[in-house]
Amino acid sequence: MEANELIKKVRHIEIKTRGLSNNIFAGQYHSAFKGRGMAFSEVREYQYGDDIRDIDWNVTARFHKPYVKVFEEERELTVMLLIDVSGSLEFGTVKQMKKDMVTEIAATLAFSAIQNNDKIGVIFFSDKIEKFIPPKKGRKHILFIIRELIDFQATSRRTNIKKGLEYLTNAIKKRCTAFVISDFIDNSDFKNALTIANRKHDLVAIQVFDRRVAELPSVGLMKVKDAETGHEQWIDTSSAALRKAHREWWMKKQNILSETFTKSNVDSVSVRTDEDYVKALLNLFAKRN
Known part of the structure; x- marks a missing residue:
């Protein structure tokens, strides 16, 4: 350019x-990202409403009552x-x-x-x-x-x-x-x-x-090219069966991707x-x- x-x-x-x-x-x-850059500051006794994920189990075990970690935002x-x-x-x-x-x-x-x-x-x-x-x-x-x-x-x-x-x-x-x-x-x-x-x-x-990756239009013969491999082929988009198969492929791919994100938190x-x-x-x- x-x-x-x-x-x-x-x-x-x-x-x-x-x-x-x-x-x-x-x-x-x-x-949205305020809780992501937090630095440990101190511990204090657990209070009603505190997030149980912040409990410091080592200190809790030592004093026989719950203590939570207190964080300061960086x-x-x-x-x-x-x-x-x-x-x-x-x-x-x-x-x-x-x-x-x-x-x-x-x-x-x-x-x-x-x-x-x-x-x-x-x-x-x-x-x-x-x-x-x-x-x-x-x-x-x-x-x-x-x-x-x-x-x-x-x-x-x-x-x-x-x-x-x-x-x-x-x-x-x-x-x-x-x-x-x-x-x-x-x-x-x-x-x-x-x-x-x-x-x-x-x-x-x-x-x-x-959207055309998700759903093929019905426009008859279409030449498609894989942008990464360079492979080209003709497909008949007027075929309802082909469009349905393509849609199902996309939905399956999206479901797998969504599951991957969910499992990885x-x-x-x-x-x-x-x-x-x-x-x-x-x-x-x-x-x-």
Whole structure:
């Protein structure tokens, strides 16, 4: 992308997403993730209404009555964005490509993070780690991230979510809040890596998908291409049986994905490229309060 065009696009994304984070997410982001950056402060006797998960069993056993751990909120969080940059993100049939929506969601979260005085970093992944931007603060850093989101060219078109999660677990030593933004079209098993990463960090999954992946239109013969492998084939979309089989495949895939998130205790949200991601993010934040 040419420099002038890139600057215009960065500015457009900044105006739109900073406005969203200022006006819509003010307070929502902070309250949704407030309990995730907590430091141990002291213990005190259990009081009615305390969360039993905060009971310190060692102290309780020593004094023969319940004591709870008291936590203080750390002044800042570290937020990591794990961005899928594989070939399948370069697809869109209605309003925009998946990649464009991923960019806007990531930029909105980034502005929400710096508004809250948090550090923000990025891991770009395909079937390998494409780029790591260490967490920092400030508008200049955010604009650099947005430029990369818009203009980054991956060296591989394939996906391996497990690699991205393992890198997060190993590279970020201190507990952070991490958003995995992907279409989650990945045939490899990443459940174990997801569970391990979520034990160390506070993980949130944001799935971006196109409605034509979920439901084929009846438009007769259609040439389809796998964006990651390059494989092409013709399919007859006028076949009701084919459309039904495709729909069932998608529903099964979504059910497995949802089950994976539930078993790994990871909060998640799915957003279609022709839908309002603002509403989806607000629902996600509300679910965490």
